[in-house]
Amino acid sequence: MLVKPYGDTMNDGAMQLSFTLPMRKGDEAREAARVLLTRMGLDDPQIVHMEAIGEEFTFFVAYGKCTFAVDTDELTVARAQVEKMDFYQINKFIKEHIGRKIKVIGACTGTDAHTVGLDAIMNMKGFHGDYGLERYPEFVAVNMGSQVPNETLVAKAIEMGADAILVSQVVTQKNVHVPNLTRLVELLEAEGYRDRVILICGGPRISHELAVELGYDAGFGPGTVPSEVASYIAQELARRLAQTARDE
């Protein structure tokens, strides 16, 4: 199927943009913005709002029509293999398939001080009415909080014999989360623990694709609820245990 953005008519291609140009408000600024939209491949560019925001900056709201379409049949989407279960199903699944509590450790690593995402997944309260891992009787959940050095996280994970490690990266500057996430994988490998743990990262700039590329088992983006992560961990651990049993 070919898809284009939808405004109010199929295939009208309507898109909405807002941006700032570092120049004084005026006819030149408007023209610069219009040309910019044209170069982006937008038809019928319209600057609907232009406003000076500080001395040498102008803010624009604009519309344009996208001229191309995407063929959805050609897409490949990477996502963690998981069958979504709810709180009760997950606990039951763990009792039946794992036969012991699953140990999970979570941290915001490196310089990141924002625990919003990690707390949403870990804390009792959870997120969007979906309980956090601490609430699950079949999970032992340890939340190490913010600004945890990778070394400390690895040491603690090994000490508690964690089945899964959750790393959250929320606000990062200049993509510092990428080397930071990579470093954790290297440390785990050096300790010989990488294969023994389900390694997961999450955050607004994390996609499953990026996570896999960086050497993680799964990545979860914004809007993820705890039960999705819990389902994944439970199912992945069960799959690995079954695999080990078969290999033996």
Add this chain to the structure above:
Amino acid sequence: MSPDTMKIDRFELDAGMIERARAAARAITGSMQQHIDAHTTTAVERTVCRLLGINGVDEAGVPLPNVVVDAVADKGKLGQGVAYWLGSACLEHGITLDEAVLDLAIGKLDITACPRPKEEVEKALYPIAASAIERIIENKQKREALIKKLGLGQTPWLYVIVATGNIYEDMVQAKAAARQGADIIAVIRSTGQSLLDYVPYGATTEGFGGTYATQENFRLMRAALDEVGEEIGKYVRLVNYSSGLCMPEIAALGAMERLDLMLSDSMYGILFRDINMERTFVDQFFSRRILALGGLIINTGEDNYLTTDDAYESAHTVIASQFINEQFALAAGLSPWQIGLGHAFQMNPYMEDGLLNEIAQAQLIRQLFPEYPIKFMPPTKYMTGNIFFGHLLNAMFNFVSVLTGQSIHLLGMLTEAIHTPYLQDRHLSIENAKYIMNNARHLADEVVYAKDGRIEKRARAVLEKAVDLLDYIRSRGLMEALEEGTFAAVKRPRKGGKGYDGVVEKSPDYYNPFETLLPRRAPAGGDVTCW
């Protein structure tokens, strides 16, 4: 504060209940004072160095206050205080303070080798200490003069953050924000700075999620805001963060470079940065004495509780903590107009009547702390990538703020959960707040809350729970309550956390020239501020 925010009692609260809360908080903080007075910390001693004018770096780039304090600590002699040893070395060798520090830095001098009588040391260091105090007082007077000349914006004061990592870029953004209508500019610190056990040196152009707090960065930003203030005809206030392992050093640098507000909380570091509690209580006291002298406004961090705890369920912990912060602040010599107690608009936006609960909380705080410049923080917890919804959420926050007469209003950004603010984000936020606050400016004067209605009942219930919690903490002890996870659902062990090794018991001959020069409430518990 504008006169219209003075008429603040919108609903009846039980005065006896409020007194009970204050009495409990006084008892709680009073029981900590003995610990505070009996200890110093490496951070306090580095601050003494900075106040004495020691501020460079050695060949390896280590700040000289660290070099001095580490040298004394290595000898196990920090109990007497660095000032005692610095003064002794100057007297013994007939050298100046600068010479002593330089010789120490290159390893030529052991300042702890020749102790001198305390009275002699006092006499030698007093003039230097007094001139540091004078500089801070001059800054306070200069601020007062500028405010008189240029004036301030109307409350709620719009508070925005710049955070590019590069101080020179921050200056551009800060000036743009001031021109757009911001009253207060915070240069958010590089993430992780609170855990550094030193203050970086010089102007900095790289940081993560913020810009390093350094004396030179403070000076540069102060100059930029003074410049734009003259241009727009308004005194623009500057904020930084007196928290973390260098809490009192930042306070001193802020007072020396005429910052106007400082984040300063008696428990934030313990809860959110896992800094040792014994250290934090000592550090916050010394920090706040400096801020008291400098006429800075402190902002406390109760808003942070609601990022980990539920804002509706745990609303009373915010109130209880505010009473504790109030008493700690008063004990350190701060006046009510300097105590910006914090809270936040963080309730679940999908809750029925959530707005009523937010109004109840904001109005309750306004009434409990009438002369205080209350700091109101924006929604962050329920901010998503849906910037349109986020902008709406911020509008509700702005509305509650003007309706309940909040003083310091940190602007929410529609892109909160995505990135540090773009120039346009800040513009849209200021526009949002200015529109709503102007449009509803005197609404509060026209509104009467239904007697025993939902809002009033909610406020009373929160106050009641807060008083119960304070009574409990009083019976348990503050450190014990923190160990149990009373605030923000975070548990901290008394001897655990970062910086514990920097807590030192004062010896009987401890000397710190600023102990007698900085304000504090008279130890008898009276209200006299003496210095």
